[in-house]
Amino acid sequence: MVSIEDVRTVLDGIDDPELPCSIVQLGLVESIGIESGVAHIVLLPTFTGCPALQMIEDDVRRTVAAMDGVDTCTVAWQYEPAWTPDRITSAGRERLHAHGVTTPAACCGAAGGDATVSLTTSAVPCPYCGSANTRLDSPYGPTRCRQIHMCEDCRNQFEHMKPVS
Amino acid sequence: MSNDVLALADDKLMLGHTQSDWTGLGPILEEDIASSAMAQDDLSHATVLYEALGEDPDALAFGRAAADYRCCDLVTVPDELDWAMATVRRFICAHFATIVLEDLAKGEGDIPERASRLLIEQRLQTEHLDAWIRRLGRGGDDAKGRMQHAFDTLAPHAGMLFEAIDNRADRHARWCAAIASPIADAGLTMHTDLPDESVHGGRRGAHADHFVEQHAEMTQVWAEDPTAAW
Numbered sequence: 001m002v003s004i005e006d007v008r009t010v011l012d013g014i015d016d017p018e019l020p021c022s023i024v025q026l027g028l029v030e031s032i033g034i035e036s037g038v039a040h041i042v043l044l045p046t047f048t049g050c051p052a053l054q055m056i057e058d059d060v061r062r063t064v065a066a067m068d069g070v071d072t073c074t075v076a077w078q079y080e081p082a083w084t085p086d087r088i089t090s091a092g093r094e095r096l097h098a099h100g101v102t103t104p105a106a107c108c109g110a111a112g113g114d115a116t117v118s119l120t121t122s123a124v125p126c127p128y129c130g131s132a133n134t135r136l137d138s139p140y141g142p143t144r145c146r147q148i149h150m151c152e153d154c155r156n157q158f159e160h161m162k163p164v165s
Numbered sequence: 166m167s168n169d170v171l172a173l174a175d176d177k178l179m180l181g182h183t184q185s186d187w188t189g190l191g192p193i194l195e196e197d198i199a200s201s202a203m204a205q206d207d208l209s210h211a212t213v214l215y216e217a218l219g220e221d222p223d224a225l226a227f228g229r230a231a232a233d234y235r236c237c238d239l240v241t242v243p244d245e246l247d248w249a250m251a252t253v254r255r256f257i258c259a260h261f262a263t264i265v266l267e268d269l270a271k272g273e274g275d276i277p278e279r280a281s282r283l284l285i286e287q288r289l290q291t292e293h294l295d296a297w298i299r300r301l302g303r304g305g306d307d308a309k310g311r312m313q314h315a316f317d318t319l320a321p322h323a324g325m326l327f328e329a330i331d332n333r334a335d336r337h338a339r340w341c342a343a344i345a346s347p348i349a350d351a352g353l354t355m356h357t358d359l360p361d362e363s364v365h366g367g368r369r370g371a372h373a374d375h376f377v378e379q380h381a382e383m384t385q386v387w388a389e390d391p392t393a394a395w
C-alpha cells in the first residue's frame with residue numbers, strides 16, 4: 001500500500017526544470033490523494049504563463065505512475081489558493097540561496113519598486129556578499145517568477161523570487 | 166458575463182501576438198524581456214479564460230472566422246515599431262483588463278477563482294507600466310513628444326475597449342480614474358471620450374483590415390492542419 005507520505009517523498013525528488021529546487025520545496029504541491037491505485041496530485045502554478053508547467057506535469061505523472069502500488073496518476077492545476085513565495089520551504093530557501101536566488105520572506109520584505117519614477121528601489125540583501133546596498137534592476141527576470149537585482153558593493157547580479165500577493 | 170470573458174480573452178490573445186513582435190527588438194535588454202514576459206502572460210491569460218468558457222483553447226484561438234472574434238481594434242492597430250506606441254497601448258489595455266478581472270473575480274461559478282489568480286499577474290503589469298509612463302513622460306522633450314503622439318494616436322481606439330461591454334459607463338469611469346494619475350504625473354494628456362454605442366467595432370465583429378490580416382497569419386497552420394502539434 002502506497003501512502004501519501006511515500007508520494008510526497010517521491011515528489012520531493014522532482015526538481016523544477018528551471019530552478020535548483022524540488023516542486024515540494026517550492027510549494028507547488030497543494031494536495032495528494034490516493035484512491036484504489038490512482039494517485040491524484042493537485043499543483044499550483046507559480047505564474048500561469050510559466051512554460052515549465054507542462055514539463056512539471058509530465059514529470060509528476062510519469063514519476064508517480066512508476067511507483068509500486070500506483071497504477072495511474074492524474075495531475076490537476078489549481079488557481080486557488082494562489083501560489084506565493086511564502087510557500088517555499090526553508091529547505092527550498094536554502095537551496096535557492098546557495099544558487100544566488102533570494103526569496104522575499106527570507107529577507108526584509110517587499111521590493112516592488114517605488115511607484116513614482118524610480119524602478120530601482122530594493123531592500124534585498126545580496127546572496128553573495130550580504131550587502132544591503134542593492135537595487136532592483138528589472139522586475140521581469142529570466143523566468144516569470146524571478147526578478148533581477150544588482151549588488152552595488154560586490155557588483156554581482158542576482159535573482160530574487162518575485163514578491164506576489 | 167461570458168461576452169466579457171470572451172472579449173478580454175480575445176484582446177489578450179491578439180495583444181500577446183502583436184507584442185511578441187517586439188521580442189529581440191526592445192530598446193533595452195530588461196524591457197525586451199519584460200515586454201516578452203507580459204506577452205507570455207497575455208497568451209496564458211487568454212488560455213485560462215478560454216478554458217473557463219468550457220472550450221478548447223486552441224479551437225477558440227485559431228478555429229474561428231475573423232468576424233467571430235471579439236477583440237477591440239486597439240490590440241492589433243499597427244504600432245509602427247514605435248516603442249512609445251507599444252508602451253502606451255500596453256498601459257491602456259492592462260488597466261482595462263484589471264478592471265474587468267476585478268469584476269469577474271466577484272462573479273459566480275468557475276470564473277472568480279481564475280480571475281483572482283490572473284489579477285495578481287495583471288497588477289504586476291500595471292505597476293510596471295505605470296512606472297514607465299511616468300518615466301518616459303518625464304524623460305526629456307524627445308521622449309515626451311513621442312509619448313504624447315502615442316496617446317493622441319491611440320486614444321480614438323481606446324474608447325472602443327468598452328464597446329458592447331457590461332456596465333460600460335461604470336467601467337469606463339473606473340478605467341479613466343486608474344490611468345489618470347500616471348498620465349498626469351508624466352505631464353501627458355489623453356482624450357478618454359466614450360464612443361456612442363451606434364459605432365460598431367471589433368467587439369461586434371466589425372474588424373479593421375489590420376486584424377483580418379493578423380488573423381489570417383495567426384490561423385494559417387490551423388487552417389492547413391487542425392491536428393498539427395509542436
